[in-house]
Amino acid sequence: MQIALYSRGFITADLGNIKLLLDELQRQEITPVMYEPFYRSLQPHIPFAGEPETFAHAGDLDSMTIDCLVSLGGDGTLLDTVCFVRDKNIPVLGINFGRLGFLASIGKEEIHAAVKALQQRTYVVDKRTLLHLDCNIPLFGDVPYALNDFTIHKKDTSAMVKIHTYLNGEFLNTYWADGLIVATPTGSTGYSLSCGGPVVFPEAGSFVITPVAPHNLNVRPVVVPDNNVISFEVEGRSDLFLCTLDSRMETIDNTVQLAVKKEAFTLSLLRLDDSNFLHTLRHKLLWGIDTRNRLK
Incomplete structure (x- = not known):
């Protein structure tokens, strides 16, 4: 062995x-x-x-x-x-x-x-379950997936960002916040939990969408089935934003198109x-x- x-x-x-x-x-x-x-x-x-x-x-x-x-x-x-x-x-x-x-x-x-x-x-x-990231430019090399979560976040001390979020192409919400987390059930006990997200059992077929310090207090975490493709458009006063898969990080601008879905393995x-x-x-x-x- x-x-x-x-x-x-x-x-x-x-x-x-x-x-x-x-x-x-x-x-x-x-x-x-x-x-x-x-x-x-x-x-x-x-x-x-x-x-x-x-x-x-x-x-x-x-x-x-x-x-x-x-x-x-x-x-x-x-x-x-x-x-x-x-x-x-x-x-x-x-x-x-x-x-x-x-x-x-x-x-x-x-x-x-x-x-x-x-x-x-x-x-x-x-x-x-793993998350898979699709984007219109190469990001994260040949490991475009995560066990815990995918996040979009403002860079450094810049102003909050607006993240237009869609489920299978249908508009869900525009999040005015410091950032947004999409967590797997495994990742629900990580960053998402510290931002007020729910604990999700590992075998649950779902993703958790959790805003980070949202400007609107009526915006709460949402649990969605993991057969959805979740896509985003980001804008803000700064031209640069942060994108993460687990502990790996990339800097992107607002021209980058991002979408996450359930990984095949x-x-x-x-x-x-x-x-x-x-x-x-x-x-x-x-x-x-x-x-x-x-x-x-």
């Missing part, structure tokens, strides 16, 4: 857990293929018996038989993995070395259980069989943690 290990980097406090993970993989006879910059940063701190196979780009994984990609970090780190696995149908497992961890939901204390689940294939696979997220979305909500958002529940 061969798995890919990806991380943006590490802090000294995590070295023990990384060493534990590598030892567990060796014990279970799982061969790690390491993200090359991550491996180079670990070399001065962790002794390796031999130099492992490494990857630096998505194309490097094409010639390998990778059973799973393991993300070490927070949700942002896991979002990076979309650019590596693309449509290769390589499942992703996230071990949370970050903070909140909605996507990277496996804790450091569960490393042994996670490796054992990989070896015995006792994990649960969740299929997650999905991302497979792995979780342990005793963890599900309800458990994650309760644990991460502290739902049900109320002192009144403990009163007698």
